[in-house]
Amino acid sequence: MIVFLTALLSLPAPAQSEQFTAAQPNKLAIVIDDMGYRPQEDAQILAMPKAVSVAIIPAAPYAAQRNRQAQQQGRDILIHMPMQSVSNMKIEEGGLSLGMSKQEVEQRLQQAEQIVSHAIGMNNHMGSAATADTPLMTHLMRVLHQRGLFFLDSRTIGKSVAAKIGRQEGVSVLERHVFLDDSDNFGDIQHQFQLALQHARKHGVAIVIGHPRKNTIAVLQAGLRHLPADIQLVGMGQLWRHEKITPPKPYILLFSDLPAPTSHAPFKYEPLLRGVPE
Numbered sequence: 121m122i123v124f125l126t127a128l129l130s131l132p133a134p135a136q137s138e139q140f141t142a143a144q145p146n147k148l149a150i151v152i153d154d155m156g157y158r159p160q161e162d163a164q165i166l167a168m169p170k171a172v173s174v175a176i177i178p179a180a181p182y183a184a185q186r187n188r189q190a191q192q193q194g195r196d197i198l199i200h201m202p203m204q205s206v207s208n209m210k211i212e213e214g215g216l217s218l219g220m221s222k223q224e225v226e227q228r229l230q231q232a233e234q235i236v237s238h239a240i241g242m243n244n245h246m247g248s249a250a251t252a253d254t255p256l257m258t259h260l261m262r263v264l265h266q267r268g269l270f271f272l273d274s275r276t277i278g279k280s281v282a283a284k285i286g287r288q289e290g291v292s293v294l295e296r297h298v299f300l301d302d303s304d305n306f307g308d309i310q311h312q313f314q315l316a317l318q319h320a321r322k323h324g325v326a327i328v329i330g331h332p333r334k335n336t337i338a339v340l341q342a343g344l345r346h347l348p349a350d351i352q353l354v355g356m357g358q359l360w361r362h363e364k365i366t367p368p369k370p371y372i373l374l375f376s377d378l379p380a381p382t383s384h385a386p387f388k389y390e391p392l393l394r395g396v397p398e
């Protein structure tokens with residue numbers, strides 16, 4: 121028995137890195153745009169795992185209701201802001217168009233936040249002209265910064281300046297990697313879903329945008345039920361917060377054990393502080 125125990129104890133300790141640092145799962149974030157119009161499809165989306173995020177068009181008839189429902193579920197909500205496209209298609213009430221002043225942009229955002237009141241971020245509905253326009257994006261990023269919202273660039277155009285201007289203005293800008301349903305064909309959507317998994321494996325993360333439509337819902341229901349073990353479904357908030365928690369300055373002040381010059385003796389020693397005056 122003793123021999124056996126000794127043998128056990130003398131086994132080399134497993135290398136920590138192998139034992140405890142399981143490979144980071146590849147993250148898959150799914151955002152469903154254009155929420156607020158179709159009661160049946162919206163309900164099917166809200167029946168999906170709560171890590172599926174929703175983007176609600178403020179002017180949509182059921183926008184306020186979806187905002188409430190998603191919030192009750194603890195689901196991440198984005199304002200799906202209509203923005204001017206290159207083809208200048210008519211956009212919903214309350215959208216952003218070229219030539220707007222910062223005040224106008226601010227007003228539109230205020231209106232949107234009154235309806236989609238639990239939003240943690242915003243993404244663009246259309247917006248191929250708007251996201252390529254430096255003055256409009258500068259106004260938008262400043263307003264988003266003030267309101268503590270992140271921006272998800274749907275990337276409806278390659279020339280988007282959103283990420284660049286977001287960086288300048290201190291706004292987190294995330295970008296869509298895969299559109300699920302540019303084509304409404306079931307096989308095409310399935311193909312896009314597989315592409316998203318490949319993207320997540322290759323880059324560690326894939327941000328996917330889809331719409332509340334019959335075939336998209338069918339593909340997602342099946343795909344999420346059989347999600348491979350190396351893929352983790354995450355909400356947009358989780359991705360964004362992860363980006364946000366990097367502290368801008370190191371916590372040197374907190375962890376130094378030297379008394380602060382302002383701490384007059386005698387002071388009590390506190391392990392994580394610099395001394396608390398008595």
Ligand SMILES: [Zn+2]
Pocket residue numbers: 153154200244245246
């Ligand atoms: Zn949209």
